[in-house]
Amino acid sequence: MKNKIGVALSGGGFRAAAFHLGTLNKLDELGVLPRVKVISTISGGSIVGAYYGLNNADYAQFRKGLYEKLSSANIIREVVLSRRFLLVNLALVALIVISAMLSTVLLIVILVLLVISAWKWQYRIMPLSNIIEASYQRHFFRNTTLADLSPDPLIAINATNLQTGRLFTFSRNKMGDSGYVYGSLRVIHFKTGRFPIARAVMASSCVPQFFSPVRISREFFSDPADYDACQPVLVDGGIYDNQGIHKLTQSGSSYECDLIITSDAGNNMPFIGSYNNMFSLLVRTIGLFMQRIKFLQIMKSIYQPSAKATDKSIAYFSLAWDLENCIPGFVDALKDGLISAEVAGKHGIPEQMMTDAIRYRAEIISLLETSVGYQDILKRNLTERQRVLARNVKTNLIRLKRPCLDYLIRHAENMVELQVRLYLPQLFS
Numbered sequence: 001m002k003n004k005i006g007v008a009l010s011g012g013g014f015r016a017a018a019f020h021l022g023t024l025n026k027l028d029e030l031g032v033l034p035r036v037k038v039i040s041t042i043s044g045g046s047i048v049g050a051y052y053g054l055n056n057a058d059y060a061q062f063r064k065g066l067y068e069k070l071s072s073a074n075i076i077r078e079v080v081l082s083r084r085f086l087l088v089n090l091a092l093v094a095l096i097v098i099s100a101m102l103s104t105v106l107l108i109v110i111l112v113l114l115v116i117s118a119w120k121w122q123y124r125i126m127p128l129s130n131i132i133e134a135s136y137q138r139h140f141f142r143n144t145t146l147a148d149l150s151p152d153p154l155i156a157i158n159a160t161n162l163q164t165g166r167l168f169t170f171s172r173n174k175m176g177d178s179g180y181v182y183g184s185l186r187v188i189h190f191k192t193g194r195f196p197i198a199r200a201v202m203a204s205s206c207v208p209q210f211f212s213p214v215r216i217s218r219e220f221f222s223d224p225a226d227y228d229a230c231q232p233v234l235v236d237g238g239i240y241d242n243q244g245i246h247k248l249t250q251s252g253s254s255y256e257c258d259l260i261i262t263s264d265a266g267n268n269m270p271f272i273g274s275y276n277n278m279f280s281l282l283v284r285t286i287g288l289f290m291q292r293i294k295f296l297q298i299m300k301s302i303y304q305p306s307a308k309a310t311d312k313s314i315a316y317f318s319l320a321w322d323l324e325n326c327i328p329g330f331v332d333a334l335k336d337g338l339i340s341a342e343v344a345g346k347h348g349i350p351e352q353m354m355t356d357a358i359r360y361r362a363e364i365i366s367l368l369e370t371s372v373g374y375q376d377i378l379k380r381n382l383t384e385r386q387r388v389l390a391r392n393v394k395t396n397l398i399r400l401k402r403p404c405l406d407y408l409i410r411h412a413e414n415m416v417e418l419q420v421r422l423y424l425p426q427l428f429s
Contacts, residue, residue: 006038006257008244009045015393016044016265018405022412023263038255040156042237042244046204053155073139075397082131123212137198147193156255158237159203170200189222203234264318315423317415323381346425347371372421
């Protein structure tokens with residue numbers, strides 16, 4: 001299908017879910033959302049994508065339902081208050097206190113045994129992913145399975161498979177990993193229809209340093225014997241692709257699209273002033289790794305295709321960006337040869353200006369502001385204080401205060417309208 005439209009929703013917990021709700025709101029208002037064929041999701045974006053895939057028959061109801069859930073659900077609190085979490089921690093405290101009362105030697109022995117047990121069986125003792133999956137089911141997905149997802153648009157929920165080092169993707173008609181089809185491992189197929197959506201979203205949002213990896217049980221293997229030979233180990237899809245864009249740009253993929261809208265709820269990485277223990281150092285190091293991967297991926301998936309004049313057009317925007325910088329950024333991309341003549345022509349930019357964007361910078365900016373209705377969008381822009389509040393929302397699964405939720409939604413609505421009108425004007429021809 002020519003001009004097949006895809007939307008990528010990044011990770012970022014409930015912050016990402018709120019930001020992406022704003023993205024879908026504006027795409028629906030612009031008349032683009034009903035034409036989208038694939039929504040590829042990661043982590044927090046998977047909450048939105050899967051929920052939309054179950055409720056897209058009535059957009060107003062979807063929007064209202066997701067808004068209410070993001071402002072009321074507190075997944076982390078439910079984990080802390082869960083029976084398993086409380087019993088395990090109570091047992092640990094009781095064991096340490098009793099040992100200390102009886103004997104110092106016994107206390108040392110118990111502590112050593114606890115460290116060994118945590119090292120070997122941490123995820124069996126405290127399967128946090130199972131608890132979170134139950135919360136996802138209760139708040140968002142009930143007892144639905146992949147077969148319940150709408151066929152149009154196709155929802156692709158992505159996790160990282162530690163076994164193959166590739167994406168493991170869940171969708172309505174199939175789930176799997178290209179490593180099990182084209183790689184050196186044996187060809188493995190899975191039963192898709194009855195797989196719980198909550199488990200797929202849990203796999204996509206399974207932050208590795210905190211949550212237990214998600215595995216595929218034997219009942220979901222087409223050939224049960226494959227379960228013993230090759231077991232996927234799934235963690236957060238953001239480890240491999242935090243923007244959710246990989247499947248949409250991958251040549252030959254059944255999820256491949258031509259016109260791609262990428263909603264990135266990532267934020268500028270804050271500087272942490274001190275590192276007093278290996279845990280804070282580990283978190284910062286992992287964050288730097290993921291940020292580096294993100295930048296490389298943006299270059300490969302977003303800018304390089306444009307520079308090579310491929311048939312893909314991509315509108316990318318981020319929570320970390322300011323509305324005021326988008327049009328100057330477009331002119332910089334035009335100067336660097338990253339904007340096609342077709343896109344520039346639809347904005348009414350003459351060829352002479354295209355070839356000398358530095359000289360005609362002011363004129364090009366004026367043309368673009370008129371073309372996209374910039375002043376009307378700017379009237380809805382957040383204040384600096386509101387932007388700070390939106391960006392200060394952490395990557396977690398704690399309910400959002402309504403002002404912050406509203407700011408995240410509004411910022412996304414403004415960004416998606418401006419960037420889509422700038423980079424994908426053919427959608428409005």
